[in-house]
Amino acid sequence: MASVPDKILTWQMVQPTTRDRKTGDITPGKLEKTELPVPSLKSGEVLVEVAGCGICHTDLGFFFDGVPTVSKPPLTLGHEISGTVVAGDEYWIGKEVLIPAVMPCRQCYLCKTRRGNRCLNQKMPGNSIGVYGGFSSHIPVPSIDLCEIKDRGDMPLEHLAIVADAATTPFQAAKRAELDVGDNVIVIGVGGVGQYMVQEAKALGAGSVVAVDINDARLEKMRSYGADFVVNATGKSSRDVADQIKSFRKKNGLPVYGWKIFEATGTKGGQETALALLGFTGKLIIVGFGMGKVEYSISRLMAFDAEIIGTWGCLPEYYPQVLDMVLSGKIAIEPFVQTRPMSTIRESFEEAHRTPPERRIILTPDF
Numbered sequence: 258m259a260s261v262p263d264k265i266l267t268w269q270m271v272q273p274t275t276r277d278r279k280t281g282d283i284t285p286g287k288l289e290k291t292e293l294p295v296p297s298l299k300s301g302e303v304l305v306e307v308a309g310c311g312i313c314h315t316d317l318g319f320f321f322d323g324v325p326t327v328s329k330p331p332l333t334l335g336h337e338i339s340g341t342v343v344a345g346d347e348y349w350i351g352k353e354v355l356i357p358a359v360m361p362c363r364q365c366y367l368c369k370t371r372r373g374n375r376c377l378n379q380k381m382p383g384n385s386i387g388v389y390g391g392f393s394s395h396i397p398v399p400s401i402d403l404c405e406i407k408d409r410g411d412m413p414l415e416h417l418a419i420v421a422d423a424a425t426t427p428f429q430a431a432k433r434a435e436l437d438v439g440d441n442v443i444v445i446g447v448g449g450v451g452q453y454m455v456q457e458a459k460a461l462g463a464g465s466v467v468a469v470d471i472n473d474a475r476l477e478k479m480r481s482y483g484a485d486f487v488v489n490a491t492g493k494s495s496r497d498v499a500d501q502i503k504s505f506r507k508k509n510g511l512p513v514y515g516w517k518i519f520e521a522t523g524t525k526g527g528q529e530t531a532l533a534l535l536g537f538t539g540k541l542i543i544v545g546f547g548m549g550k551v552e553y554s555i556s557r558l559m560a561f562d563a564e565i566i567g568t569w570g571c572l573p574e575y576y577p578q579v580l581d582m583v584l585s586g587k588i589a590i591e592p593f594v595q596t597r598p599m600s601t602i603r604e605s606f607e608e609a610h611r612t613p614p615e616r617r618i619i620l621t622p623d624f
Contacts (some may be wrong), residue, residue: 429569
């Protein structure tokens with residue numbers, strides 16, 4: 258069993274990237290390797306030795322795009338974490354775990370009404386759990402919401418880090434959409450979260466799944482992982498995309514109504530396409546985050562009896578079900594991940610921000 262360290266070794270965001278509003282000058286953000294004291298653990302807390310931490314779009318938003326963190330810098334980013342408990346609650350010591358990306362307070366009205374994924378007092382590693390985040394050797398967290406990893410076979414523990422966000426966020430989105438067996442689904446953006454949205458929609462019984470993206474290789478890959486039809490939206494208007502999906506629908510005798518659309522890009526173009534596709538009794542689930550603004554006639558919602566729904570994170574109680582889907586092979590993660598030493602964090606952040614790689618980057622501690 259791993260030993261309890263004297264200090265936590267970590268890569269801190271000393272300062273995020275900033276832009277001067279008057280001059281437009283950009284001051285690059287700073288990530289620095291440092292040490293933190295191991296805090297005294299209270300009842301209900303554990304110390305987890307990090308096996309891997311995925312680089313998420315949210316981390317990049319904090320570092321590059323001015324999205325504010327609850328705990329102010331310097332702090333360590335990273336919320337997509339797998340590891341082993343080395344101290345704290347005796348029950349958990351020695352167990353391999355996933356740390357939920359958002360951990361509810363379990364006491365407020367939202368928590369009591371099963372909306373704890375958006376608990377206003379929630380704790381999120383790399384954002385609102387003090388200075389602690391996943392791009393570290395260890396992290397202290399509450400134990401109540403940990404998801405134990407059992408019988409992982411030859412699946413590397415570090416690879417399972419992406420279940421803590423990229424693979425669980427789509428499951429929460431499916432719950433918000435009330436996805437049912439036989440439903441017809443469109444997923445816009447099939448990198449990152451979207452590639453798991455396609456797989457989970459199919460695994461949960463969706464009748465037809467259409468994948469929309471601007472990358473041919475990514476779309477062709479999704480044909481092997483749940484997509485029944487793909488559309489490359491490069492150079493196409495929203496109407497063009499809608500026409501292609503209409504042809505697929507007619508060819509396969511699918512209804513015009515009731516489609517469930519998951520927008521995973523967070524981009525203005527992706528959101529505009531999603532809104533254009535929203536039709537009679539349909540549901541649009543906003544999964545991806547972006548800073549862009551779109552214009553839409555909300556009276557269309559009345560005319561179509563349609564819905565636009567936001568979704569955030571995932572309730573920790575859903576994690577075991579998603580983990581089981583991964584370990585049983587219903588959801589594939591191996592073709593969609595890569596590992597790199599945590600010492601490459603600076604260049605890996607730059608690469609993921611500039612041109613997101615086809616395989617999500619998981620950083621493994623090498624302090």
